[in-house]
Amino acid sequence: MRKKIVAGNWKMNKTFEEGLKLASEVVNMVKDEVKSDAGIVLCPPFIELHAVSKLVEGSKVALGAQNCHSKASGAFTGEVSVEMLKSVGAGYVILGHSERREYFNESNQFLAEKVNISLQNGLTPIFCCGETLSQREKGIHLDFVKSQLTESLFHLSESDFLKVVIAYEPIWAIGTGVTATTAQAQEMHAIIRDHIKSKYGAKVADATTILYGGSCKPDNAKELFACPDVDGGLIGGASLKARDFVDIVKSF
Numbered sequence: 001m002r003k004k005i006v007a008g009n010w011k012m013n014k015t016f017e018e019g020l021k022l023a024s025e026v027v028n029m030v031k032d033e034v035k036s037d038a039g040i041v042l043c044p045p046f047i048e049l050h051a052v053s054k055l056v057e058g059s060k061v062a063l064g065a066q067n068c069h070s071k072a073s074g075a076f077t078g079e080v081s082v083e084m085l086k087s088v089g090a091g092y093v094i095l096g097h098s099e100r101r102e103y104f105n106e107s108n109q110f111l112a113e114k115v116n117i118s119l120q121n122g123l124t125p126i127f128c129c130g131e132t133l134s135q136r137e138k139g140i141h142l143d144f145v146k147s148q149l150t151e152s153l154f155h156l157s158e159s160d161f162l163k164v165v166i167a168y169e170p171i172w173a174i175g176t177g178v179t180a181t182t183a184q185a186q187e188m189h190a191i192i193r194d195h196i197k198s199k200y201g202a203k204v205a206d207a208t209t210i211l212y213g214g215s216c217k218p219d220n221a222k223e224l225f226a227c228p229d230v231d232g233g234l235i236g237g238a239s240l241k242a243r244d245f246v247d248i249v250k251s252f
């Protein structure tokens with residue numbers, strides 16, 4: 001059985017104090033309410049990682065970063081390395097989010113380097129893919145998402161690929177309140193799984209966790225997570241409220 005995961009991507013939200021409050025509320029609610037063994041990951045901004053890691057210690061909640069640099073260390077002012085992330089207790093790192101692709105020009109090739117260095121340092125990449133509305137309207141969305149996976153991930157060995165979590169986030173659904181229908185989500189997730197199968201075989205494809213992201217909320221998470229190829233969610237806006245985030249976690 002592949003792992004089910006709900007990860008919260010706080011993006012550039014929450015001051016230090018607010019972040020600690022949110023993380024401790026999540027940890028307490030999870031302790032009291034969550035019976036499933038689903039993976040739960042909080043991805044706060046860099047400056048909150050260390051303190052949040054202390055708060056989640058000994059709980060079911062794991063820690064992730066929202067980005068990393070592609071090089072191990074050096075003269076890269078303002079950047080954060082994977083080794084630094086590991087040193088504050090991060091186990092996951094979100095890579096290739098559409099906001100980073102758009103605002104920071106991150107290409108599939110560049111993301112492949114980030115995937116490599118994350119895996120070399122024992123961090124689990126949550127690799128994001130997804131199409132724009134115009135790509136969907138032109139009918140090229142399936143091929144576009146497949147090419148994102150091919151170009152950033154398909155150089156990996158089977159054992160490394162098995163460590164990657166994939167998040168399908170249609171750009172038109174991010175922060176818009178427009179969620180993909182269950183049919184749209186399931187179609188793309190099945191295509192992604194099939195594409196993985198064509199490269200790594202059925203066993204690997206079957207073991208790969210594929211999350212959905214894009215206006216996932218407590219009131220639609222249950223039906224999305226019930227799709228056979230949807231293994232959880234990468235949550236933006238709704239992860240900023242502990243009650244909503246934990247309700248989503250409880251939607252399996």
Ligand SMILES: O=C(CO)COP(=O)(O)O
Pocket residue numbers: 009097169173174175176177213214215216234235236237238
């Ligand atoms: O981008 C997302 C998570 O990475 C999704 O954001 P929203 O849940 O706010 O649409």
